[in-house]
Amino acid sequence: MLQYKCDDAGVWFEEVDERYSTQTCICCNRRTGPKGLEGLGIREWACFECGAYHHRDISAAVNILAAGRRHLAVGIPVLPAPGAAAVG
Template sequence: TFAKVDRAFPSSQVCSACGFRDGPKPLHVREWMCGECGTVHDRDHNAARNVLFEGRRIVAAGRAETLNACGAPVRRAHVPAQ
């Protein structure tokens, strides 16, 4: 079991092109246009890109943690950039 996340990441609310937070949308909205830059997004593809970017940001900041088999937090070893 992983640690509880305090806040949900708004992956489907943020434009992956410019970062503008467009706000929540009903689940039936599968495609939307960014109100800031005009990019048209597929909801799932945009969310996946945002999750990837956020994961990379967290790893680069050195804050990526996982749990071991006993549920204790484990910080990954530092790996130098190639």
């Protein structure tokens, strides 16, 4: 649905890979959080490497935001204006 709305508005849309976003420490970027199905019930955890304390949902949100910003740093392709004729 978001892709359709962005296409209609002429804006760029790209999905960000959210794998391991709940397991990755937002301070040291190490994957030390709870793993597996049994880890899904653990809502808060401390990083084994740096000792930072995390809430699973907040950590995931920060990691996904950081991934999106890394994509922006690479650059967004220029899209033609809606209704503009293709040159070529």
